[in-house]
Amino acid sequence: MLSITDLVKVYPSGERALGGVNLHIDQPQVVAVIGSSGAGKSTLIRCINRLVEPTSGRVLLKDTDVTTLSRRALRRARRRMGMIFQEYNLVERLTVMENVLSGRLGYVSSWQAYRRKYPPKDISRAFELLKRVGLDGYHNTRADALSGGQRQRVGIARALMQQPDLLLVDEPTASLDPKTARQIMRLLCELAHEQGTPAVVNIHDVHLAQGFADRIVGLADGVIAFDGAADELTPAVLNDIYGEEDWSKTIQKTPADQGKGKNRGTLERESAAG
Amino acid sequence: MTPEDHARKYPDVWKRFTPKETLVRYAWFIGIVFVAIWSLKRLEIPWFYFLDAHEQAADLVTRMVPPYWEFxxxxxxxxxxxxxxxxxxxxxxxxxxxxxxxxxxxxxxxxxxxxxxxxxxxxxxxxxxxxxxxxxxxxxxxxxxxxxxxxxxxxxxxxxxxxxxxxxxxxxxxxxxxxxxxxxxxxxxxxxxxxxxxxxxxxxxxxxxxxxxxxxxxxxxxxxxxxxxxxxxxxxxxxxxxxxxxxxxxxxxxxxxxxxxxxxxxxxxx
Missing domain, CATH: 1.10.3720.10 (MetI-like)
Structure with missing residues (x-):
């Protein structure tokens, strides 16, 4: 579904953000990308939809090579990639409905967009999505009147409105409190699975990544240092990704370990239930 | 003496500006005053007319009232x-x-x-x-x-x-x-x-x-x-x-x- 080969990005400043990344996603799964700040996580997902122009390498979305597309063809390809941001990036002065419908901009003319004339099936899908993300009845609320968690729900609905083949998610929970972060992460992963859409999720929080993602990719200095299942993360792997640190408090205990740390066991059960 | 040495030697002395900065600030102030005086001189304002300015103003007001409302x-x-x-x-x-x-x-x-x-x-x-x-x-x-x-x-x-x-x-x-x-x-x-x-x-x-x-x-x-x-x-x-x-x-x-x-x-x- 998504196939990235030898992706390199060198910024004009000479900074080598990506040094030949290879990543292949061939089933609808949530792939968490972890790594320190500056490891190239943001650059990686922005090179996929070319908000950042890659220096070399190939990005195949299904059968389309995104890296060689003309501006016009790139816009068509972007319609198939939904993006979710750390700062939500909603149009603050527009309503929830206007923001969700903006996910369909690639399919309507500018005149239609100006008059907010979207096809009826888009509107009914928008209502369904708002219900699904828990914002039933909020369609006429202005985005700047929402809380952080609610804004991210609108961000998710806007991305899904595109009916994307791929979700690009940049630090979805970094601006949220821990409880909201878990709720948003859970919603995001549920929806990705429901819609059968693979998702690349940049995330700082190793614990959240382990708890929700199907697969974890570790980036260090622009190259992939780890690619595997969540329970394969060991202190040695985290040392490879982030550098030396005491990881005993970070790594999620496997069920066999849970007897040792009673508090942690309770916490996990709570989050699984909530 | 570097600022660090100075701070070590006089731990109870602190000034916002260095002597050089203070000098520059005074120079700016004097400069602005000079420019203002220079402008006034160059304009050659006939100060004579200002002697009865207040009378002229008062006279103008008396000629303005009462306003001619029909207008x-x-x-x-x-x-x-x-x-x-x-x-x-x-x-x-x-x-x-x-x-x-x-x-x-x-x-x-x-x-x-x-x-x-x-x-x-x-x-x-x-x-x-x-x-x-x-x-x-x-x-x-x-x-x-x-x-x-x-x-x-x-x-x-x-x-x-x-x-x-x-x-x-x-x-x-x-x-x-x-x-x-x-x-x-x-x-x-x-x-x-x-x-x-x-x-x-x-x-x-x-x-x-x-x-x-x-x-x-x-x-x-x-x-x-x-x-x-x-x-x-x-x-x-x-x-x-x-x-x-x-x-x-x-x-x-x-x-x-x-x-x-x-x-x-x-x-x-x-």
Whole structure:
């Protein structure tokens, strides 16, 4: 579904953000990308939809090579990639409905967009999505009147409105409190699975990544240092990704370990239930 | 002695500025005083006339009262024309200023050449006073309100365009990026991602400029560009001070109202 080969990005400043990344996603799964700040996580997902122009390498979305597309063809390809941001990036002065419908901009003319004339099936899908993300009845609320968690729900609905083949998610929970972060992460992963859409999720929080993602990719200095299942993360792997640190408090205990740390066991059960 | 050594030696002494910085600050102060004195000398102001200025002012006031109220019926027409000149001029301003602002903002202009064209138009528009624009447009269109409308617009495009362009440069880049990521066209990114963010500034600036334009259009008549100015000018030339006072009061009233409208509108935009 998504196939990235030898992706390199060198910024004009000479900074080598990506040094030949290879990543292949061939089933609808949530792939968490972890790594320190500056490891190239943001650059990686922005090179996929070319908000950042890659220096070399190939990005195949299904059968389309995104890296060689003309501006016009790139816009068509972007319609198939939904993006979710750390700062939500909603149009603050527009309503929830206007923001969700903006996910369909690639399919309507500018005149239609100006008059907010979207096809009826888009509107009914928008209502369904708002219900699904828990914002039933909020369609006429202005985005700047929402809380952080609610804004991210609108961000998710806007991305899904595109009916994307791929979700690009940049630090979805970094601006949220821990409880909201878990709720948003859970919603995001549920929806990705429901819609059968693979998702690349940049995330700082190793614990959240382990708890929700199907697969974890570790980036260090622009190259992939780890690619595997969540329970394969060991202190040695985290040392490879982030550098030396005491990881005993970070790594999620496997069920066999849970007897040792009673508090942690309770916490996990709570989050699984909530 | 380095600052660190100094701090170690005198732990209880702290000054905001170094002696050199203090010296520079005094030099600036003395320099400004010098320039002010120099300007006064070069202007060769005839101080003699100032001796009886207070008497002249008092005399003018006595000649202005009582205002010749009946004159008000003669000026209602030109007064309304003045407001129309300001309003139409402002509408034309918006039509031109918005696209020029997008050219003059670094983050929305297509390339360096278009940016330069945008900035050039804004600077040209602002560097010429409304009354001077009036003289130019009277020469082009002949005397009358048409010249007034265009001179108001010509001066306001620079003002409104510059402020809108600056607010476009300060938008949240992330929002535009998100709209771009949906596969929207360049025009759609402007319409949905950029304009909603600068809309309060557009409304606020245009209404504020309309308020300024009402004041400016009252003097456009001095150069024949329509409005109440032409009557004001002729009454002053005929020393008809009681008529002048009626016009000043009327203009004061209109300016007061336009300022109220403008302040209310700007307060209500969020």
């Amino acid at each position: 008000f019926t003669d000026i209602t027409g030109p007064l309304i024309e003045t407001i129309h000149i300001a309003t139409l001029g402002t509408v034309i301003t918006l039509l031109f200023a918005l696209p020029i602002a997008f050219l003059a903002a670094r983050n929305t202009t297509p390339n360096a050449a278009t940016w330069f064209v945008g900035r050039f138009i804004l600077v040209t528009s602002r560097s010429v006073n409304t009354v001077v624009w009036g003289l130019i447009f009277v020469a082009i269109f002949g005397p009358g309100p048409m010249a007034g409308i265009w001179s108001i617009a010509a001066r306001s495009i620079g003002f409104v365009g510059k402020l809108i362009a600056e607010s476009i440069e300060e938008i949240d880049r992330g929002t535009a990026e998100a709209i771009e990521a949906t596969g929207a066209s360049r025009l759609q990114v402007l319409m949905v991602g950029v304009i909603p963010q600068v809309l309060p500034v557009i409304y606020g600036t245009v209404v504020y400029r309309w308020d300024i334009n009402i004041r400016e259009s009252t003097v456009l008549g001095f150069v024949g560009a329509g409005g109440i100015g032409i009557i004001l000018y002729s009454s002053i030339n005929q020393f008809a001070w009681q008529e002048v006072s009626v016009m000043l009061i009327a203009v004061f009233g209109i300016v007061l109202i336009s300022e109220l409208v403008s302040a209310t509108v700007r307060k209500r935009i969020t």
